[in-house]
Amino acid sequence: METYADDIENVLIKADEIESKLAEMGEQITRDYEGRHLLLVGVLKGAFVVMADLSRHIRLPLEFDFMAVSSYGAATKTSGVVRILKDLDHDLKDRDVLVVEDIVDSGLTLKYLLKNLAGRKPATLEVAALLRKEGIQQVPLDIRYCGFDIPNEFVVGYGLDFSERYRNLPYIGTLKPSAYGG
Ligand code: IMP
Numbered sequence: 375m376e377t378y379a380d381d382i383e384n385v386l387i388k389a390d391e392i393e394s395k396l397a398e399m400g401e402q403i404t405r406d407y408e409g410r411h412l413l414l415v416g417v418l419k420g421a422f423v424v425m426a427d428l429s430r431h432i433r434l435p436l437e438f439d440f441m442a443v444s445s446y447g448a449a450t451k452t453s454g455v456v457r458i459l460k461d462l463d464h465d466l467k468d469r470d471v472l473v474v475e476d477i478v479d480s481g482l483t484l485k486y487l488l489k490n491l492a493g494r495k496p497a498t499l500e501v502a503a504l505l506r507k508e509g510i511q512q513v514p515l516d517i518r519y520c521g522f523d524i525p526n527e528f529v530v531g532y533g534l535d536f537s538e539r540y541r542n543l544p545y546i547g548t549l550k551p552s553a554y555g556g
């Protein structure tokens with residue numbers, strides 16, 4: 375049934391661990407923004423799974439928007455080049471904005487995005503990321519809500535892809551070398 379399982383080397387974070395972490399993050403966000411009206415900004419494509427699952431643990435009036443950026447193409451190393459492929463539909467002025475990310479790796483994508491979004495004068499601007507790779511951020515970033523710190527390995531699943539595949543895996547795992555086409 376699960377056609378990708380043969381390509382996975384290690385499961386780093388199981389589906390139920392992700393689920394309970396997102397529940398915790400959602401509760402925290404609900405407390406922190408009590409009485410306010412939040413705009414979630416998802417960074418496509420990777421964040422769509424986290425966005426869907428995290429948002430259902432946030433007990434607040436929510437609006438959703440999405441931005442598409444590209445940083446990697448098919449490769450597994452960051453290029454530092456960020457392109458906006460799709461911009462937001464909402465005006466951010468005076469809004470409480472929470473950016474939802476799948477993973478913060480070098481941090482270059484997020485740094486670029488935050489600078490861009492801050493220029494639109496939101497009332498508040500914070501970040502929720504499911505994963506953060508330990509110790510390799512090239513720029514210090516304040517991630518208000520972070521799910522898991524993981525080792526500096528390339529991971530797939532839960533929205534994260536390799537060459538557009540594996541996004542639908544319900545857990546986070548590493549790929550066998552053979553899965554890279556080697
Ligand atoms: P950064 O700019 O290096 O922080 O990378 C940001 C983007 O690269 C993420 O939003 C992902 O789309 C992608 N990325 C970074 N690390 C991984 C990984 O381990 N697996 C899959 N995609 C990744």
Ligand code: MG
Pocket residue numbers: 417418419420421476477
């Ligand atoms: Mg992404």
